[in-house]
Amino acid sequence: MGFLNVENITMQFGGLRAVDNVSFHVDQGEIVSLIGPNGAGKTTVFNMLTGVYRITGGTMEFLGTALVDKMPQDIVKLGIARTFQNLRLFSKMRVIENVLVGMHINTRYRFFSSLFRTALFRREESEKAVRAVEILKSIGLLKHVNSYAESLPYGEQRKVEIARAMATDAKLLLLDEPAAGMNPAETEELLRFIRQLRDEGYTILLIEHDMNVVMNISDRIYVLDHGRLIADGLPEEIANNRDVVDAYLGGERKKHAED
Amino acid sequence: MKNRRFGSIRENGFLYVFEHFFSAYRGFFFAVCGILLVAVPYMDLNRATLRLVTMIALYSMLGMGLNVLVGYTGQVSLGHAGFYGIGAYACALLQVRLGLSFWPSLALAGVFTALVGLLLGLPTLRLSGTYLSIVTLGFCEVVQMVLKQWESVTFGNYGVRNIPKPELFGYTFNLQNGGFYQIILALAVLTAVGCLAVKNSKTGRAFLAIKDDELAATMMGIKTSRYKILAFVISAFITGIAGGFYSVINNGYIEPTNFVFNISVLIISVVIVGGLGTIRGMVFGAALLLLFPEVFRGLNEWRFVIYGVLLVLMMQFRPQGALGWQSTLPFKLSRRTKRELEARGLSPSRLNEGKGA
Known part of the structure; x- marks a missing residue:
């Protein structure tokens, strides 16, 4: 049984084929990157995996369970959580509340429990709050526990998104450009943190533009261009792959080379 | 003003000092407010004043009911008069037609209205913003038409x-x-306690998350449809109970025109002027909007012009409402949580204040 197996998935929007017959797999404990130029369909793949889009073809399996036609909420329950390219924090809520929202599916009391403040309610709330503070500590946000999400600097907000995804008790984290908007020092720290996540047992699928990040951290890389998979392999293989360089620098280079 | 425990207003801002001061002595403040509220009927007020105070408490409760929908989940309803x-009709008809006494009628009116809230919530799931508001309108x-036309049950225009x-x-x-005042005071306090209990639970956090970003809430595994309907049901329940109470304080008489669109507007004004998402705002909004026409009685028709201008200014310059500030107090942790954090070397005093970065 594979960890994440994606076979021949296709996403058609009217006449546009945003993702075309893409297959890839992620093994447990890996850090795998999905790269490609703007508009290559990377975020679309994330939206397909998490059930935001209903895919038009192919199969996706996570720990032996088919993901196709599952509701996003059920996919989160299976253990896949994500962050967003354009931050989507609950900006009017506090950092700790953001993380507690992430724990929603694992908080095991019902509506009337909260109305009557039962023992179960108090125990669960207390456990989750402690866990939330621990997660925030691990990601270096201890000093922002009480802050409102919108008041944090950009880089810190990205961390809150990761913390929120961790809070769902996910096994697979889909990180959509986590280093965007971070300065080199913050990026360096983020790399350390992502490795640490892997060491703690998380598996990570990453979309990233920053080649420095990708080459540094990935066990394996998949390259998308115009919705198609054009290459996959180890970081050093990808760095020397002609098709990949072409895709990033435009097709011109190839023509010139042929002249 | 410099206060040893809360720092100076210049350093920390007025809100910070105010909130921390209030928080430190909240037992005292609540006791004083409680005594004052309970003492109202013994203050030898005239009928008009007593009725005004009762109506303020009633509209506080109506505000809290709508606040669950607008303030927590961000769904704007213009149909709460419905x-x-x-x-009101359920409570009145159960008494007049079936001979039930007031208390079971009131409870049944709440349950019945909640069921209607469930039914209205279902088709509105796919709507948001203006479209939702139009449907609720x-x-x-x-409701107005049914109350007027279904004479065999509602007595039509004749009223109950x-x-x-x-x-x-x-x-x-x-x-x-x-x-009357004692009943509505008890109902409003129960509603406030209930609203706060819901707000400080996973249900309340799910509501607020949906308001902030529905897609992100979905991605956290929150069944957003279920919670949006739940908000409708809770909101309708509270509003239905308030309606049931209203049916008995009106000289034993209600008619369909007691529940026209203007009432919806008044309820939503209470919520917006007072401060979305807060309980204090509902009480303040109700007091302000009900006192305003009374205090400015001398201006005759002009008071509605001023009233309108005030609302527009409010929306423009303070959209969060008069008392709708973001708390500067730290996130409220239970004593048990603090103890457990302490045990793990994560003393809550090391966590920052809520002032932001």
């Missing part, structure tokens, strides 16, 4: 007459003896 009317008109006054163990509640 729920209000359904609650339509709902208000439909001879609604008895509430009694409990031989004691009759009326306006003069402050009984």
Whole structure:
């Protein structure tokens, strides 16, 4: 049984084929990157995996369970959580509340429990709050526990998104450009943190533009261009792959080379 | 003002000092407010004033009901006069037609209105923003029509007459003896406690998450449809109970025009002027909006112009409402949580204040 197996998935929007017959797999404990130029369909793949889009073809399996036609909420329950390219924090809520929202599916009391403040309610709330503070500590946000999400600097907000995804008790984290908007020092720290996540047992699928990040951290890389998979392999293989360089620098280079 | 415990206003801002001061002595403040509220009927007020205070408490409760929907989940309803009317008619008709006494009628009116809230919540799932508001506005008109046309049940335009006054163990509640006020005070306090309990739970956090970003909430595994309907149901329940109470304080008489669109507007004004998402805002908003026409009675028709201008200015310059500030107090942790954090070397005092970065 594979960890994440994606076979021949296709996403058609009217006449546009945003993702075309893409297959890839992620093994447990890996850090795998999905790269490609703007508009290559990377975020679309994330939206397909998490059930935001209903895919038009192919199969996706996570720990032996088919993901196709599952509701996003059920996919989160299976253990896949994500962050967003354009931050989507609950900006009017506090950092700790953001993380507690992430724990929603694992908080095991019902509506009337909260109305009557039962023992179960108090125990669960207390456990989750402690866990939330621990997660925030691990990601270096201890000093922002009480802050409102919108008041944090950009880089810190990205961390809150990761913390929120961790809070769902996910096994697979889909990180959509986590280093965007971070300065080199913050990026360096983020790399350390992502490795640490892997060491703690998380598996990570990453979309990233920053080649420095990708080459540094990935066990394996998949390259998308115009919705198609054009290459996959180890970081050093990808760095020397002609098709990949072409895709990033435009097709011109190839023509010139042929002249 | 410099205070040893809360720092100076210049350093920390007025809100910070105010909130921390209030928080430190909140037991005292709540006791004073409680005593004042309970003492109202014994203050020898005239009928008009007593009625005004009762109406302020009633509209605080209506505000809290709508606040669950607008303030927590961000769904704007212009149809709450519909729920209000359904609650009032249900409570009145159960008494007049079936001969039930007030208390079970009130509870049943709440449950019935909540069921209607569930039904209205279902088709509105796919709507948001203005579209949702228009549907709820339509709902208000439909209720109005049903109340007027279904004469065999509702007495139509004639209205429901001879609604008895509430009694409990031989004691009759009326306006003069402050009984009406006591009932609505108890209902409003219960509602406030209930709203706060919901807000500070996973349900409340799910509501607020949906308001902030529905897609992100979905991605956290929150069944957003279920919670949006739940908000409708809770909101309708509270509004229905408030309606049931209203049916008995109106000289034993209600008619469909008691629940027209203007009432919806007044309820939503209470929520917006007072401060979305807060309880204090509902009380303040109700007091302000009900006192305003009374205080400015001398201006005759002009008071509605001023009223309108105030609302527009409010929306423009303080959209969060008069008392709708973001708290500067730290996130409230239970004593048990603090103890456990302490045990793990994560002393809550090391966590920052809520002031932001």
